[in-house]
Amino acid sequence: MSKPLIDLASGKPLATGVRQLAPGKFEACEFIPDDAPRYGMVRLMRQTDGSLLPVLKLFGQYRRLAGLATELGIRDLSQRTLDRLVETGFIQSIRPSPSVILVDMESLCQHLENTRDPEFWTPRRRAQYRDSWKREEKES
Secondary structure: OOOOOEOOOOOOEOOOOEEEEEOOEEEEOOOOOOOOOOEEEEEEEEOOOOOEEEEEEEEOOEEEOOOHHHHHOOOOOOHHHHHHHHHOOOOOEEEEEOOEEEEEHHHHHHHHHHOOOOOOOOHHHHHHHHHHHHHHHHHO
């Protein structure tokens, strides 16, 4: 059974079939629309009283690769490293036009989860990642 939705302002659970339009403003609804964003990230904003308020940033399944590391606030992952992970297939993407690469956010999240395992970077995977540098040097 799924957990109930929580009103962020009061901390109380929302009734099934209710959505919160704004703090304290509720509307009855029958279902979650099909076009609802599939992914989101939570950023914590410090309030004047020192407490933290979770703020949800929503996005669809695909995000443009250019600037993605900065957009997501992943400080320890450079844009170049993210580019290489996409180029080598560790993170799935699509290329709808020659100059646009869209990253599959589910694949990115799965990769981040997979790499929590210290055994993830096997010698074969390290070689696969390292080969992207060699290809890049040859093209330069």
